[in-house]
Amino acid sequence: MxxxxxxxxxxxxxxxxxxxxxxxxxxxxxxxxxxxxxxxxxxxxxxxxxxxxxxxxxxxxxxxxxxxxxxxxxxxxxxxxxxxxxxxxxxxxxxxxxxxxxxxxxxxxxxxxxxxxLSGDYDPRDALITIRAEAGGVDAADFAEMLMRMYLRWADRHGYATEVYDTSYAEEAGLKSATFAVKAPFAYGTLSVEQGTHRLVRISPFDNQGRRQTSFAGVEVLPVTEETDHIDIPEAELRIDVFRSSGPGGQSVNTTDSAVRITHLPTGIVVSCQNEKSQLQNKAAALRVLQSRLLERARSEREKELNALKGDGGNSWGAQMRSYVTHPYQMVKDLRTEHEVGNPDAVFDGDIDGFIDAGIRWRKKTEAQA
The missing domain is CATH 1.20.58.410 (Release factor)
Known part of the structure; x- marks a missing residue:
């Protein structure tokens, strides 16, 4: 040059x-x-x-x-x-x-x-991420754990603090679900494009016949609530249960009932936290997660009302948003942006900035066309 x-x-x-x-x-x-x-x-x-x-x-x-x-x-x-x-x-x-x-x-x-x-009302906030195993049995549970590691590695690469609130382990391997926070400026705005259903295609390490397996995991991304949100939750609307924390295979990792599960009776939303040392700390963390879910529920309802006024009966987000393929070829592809790479190992090790950037640009373009 x-x-x-x-x-x-x-x-x-x-x-x-x-x-x-x-x-x-x-x-x-x-x-x-x-x-x-x-x-x-x-x-x-x-x-x-x-x-x-x-x-x-x-x-x-x-x-x-x-x-x-x-x-x-x-x-x-x-x-x-x-x-x-x-x-x-x-x-x-x-x-x-x-x-x-x-x-x-x-x-x-x-x-x-x-x-x-990133110009949304909640974009500057910390992000609260929940990953759930969906269809695919033990492979889906293993995939959910792979995705959790991917996001934690991504945060670590950027020097962002994380806090794990709850991990529900599957019986054989992997996770039924996990909830954790990424604490950084604009973490929610950045990671919100990761929300949706993720799909993994691979030779199952859990299949004795070495067959190809397709499994799914869901990723939910919410903004962490702040004091200014004023979400008042009456005690009468809550059912609080306590239980012992458990690790992989369901084994007890605590000798006291320190884990907390909170059910919000009017909506049926259930959250739990078992990663803090005391019941009081777990209750406070679970309440923060519940507040974030209620905040997102209120935001979603307002958005639906606005879409109805605009004559838009639904949003432009598809449920299934990314495919990870390790067999018969190596590929990770975003189904919305068409962004694609040929190194799944690097992606699972936290190299997802290209997908996030493409997702943010795609969302901005989609919003401008609406």
Missing amino acids: ASDDLSTRISDLGRSLDSIEAVADLPKLRSEIGELEQQVAAPDLWDDQENAQRITSQLSAKQGEVDRLVSLRSRLDDAELMLGMAEDEGDAETRQEVAGELERLARDIATLEVRTL
């Missing part, structure tokens, strides 16, 4: 980064980081462990966001400096290095640019 083309590329990437920095509002982010650092320094911070974890998680996420933007700007400045030196010295090898770095920068900036498309 000629030096003039590289200079133009640097200018284009600089404008994209300017736009991202404006949306992120770096001065505001740094101000919020300063306030959170003061709260973290308070000697009584850990008197309220739940609040302390929330504050430290927010600080880590916001600092990570600033660090990513600062790093991208520094890399772009370094590339411009290297290009200038290459031109002065007629160094073709350095010019090639700059071209490679600009390609990497373009991918990284495009990923952050997707954030500017």
Whole structure:
């Protein structure tokens, strides 16, 4: 690539980064980081462990966001400096290095640019994810556990905090269901495009005859409730049951009845939490999950009313949204966006940014056409 083309590329990437920095509002982010650092320094911070974890998680996420933007700007400045030196010295090898770095920068900036498309009311919030095994027996339960690991690995790759609230293990292998939170700015807006039915096609490791098996798992993504949501749940509407936590194969992992199951009687919604140490902590966590489900129920009902007024009887989201195939060929394909890769192992190890970015762009385009 000629030096003039590289200079133009640097200018284009600089404008994209300017736009991202404006949306992120770096001065505001740094101000919020300063306030959170003061709260973290308070000697009584850990008197309220739940609040302390929330504050430290927010600080880590916001600092990570600033660090990513600062790093991208520094890399772009370094590339411009290297290009200038290459031109002065007629160094073709350095010019090639700059071209490679600009390609990497373009991918990284495009990923952050997707954030500017997240403008929903709940998009900035933490995400509450529930994964359930569906059709496919033990393979579906195993698939549900694979998906949980995939999302936890994705969060770990980005330095996002996670908290597992409940894991219900299947008898032979895998999970019946699991609920966990991803704590990061815009986690809900980012991960909400993962909601739907996921499909796995593979040679079943649980079939003695080595036959191909198709199994399904459902992913639900909700925004975590905040104090401003004001969801009042009268005690009379709740049935609270306590039981012993269980691990794989149904074995008891606790000698006391610390796990909590809450049933919301008017709606029939059932939530449980067994991963905290005390019954009180599990009850508080289960109530947070219930509030998120009720919040989403209210949002969904409002959306249906608006769609009815617009003459749109249903939404544009299909239930089955992604296929993972490991036999007879290797492929993961999103059925809405057509985004496709040929390395399922990498995807199951948390490499899903391409699918998430394509999903967000697809949703924005779909909304604009509605």
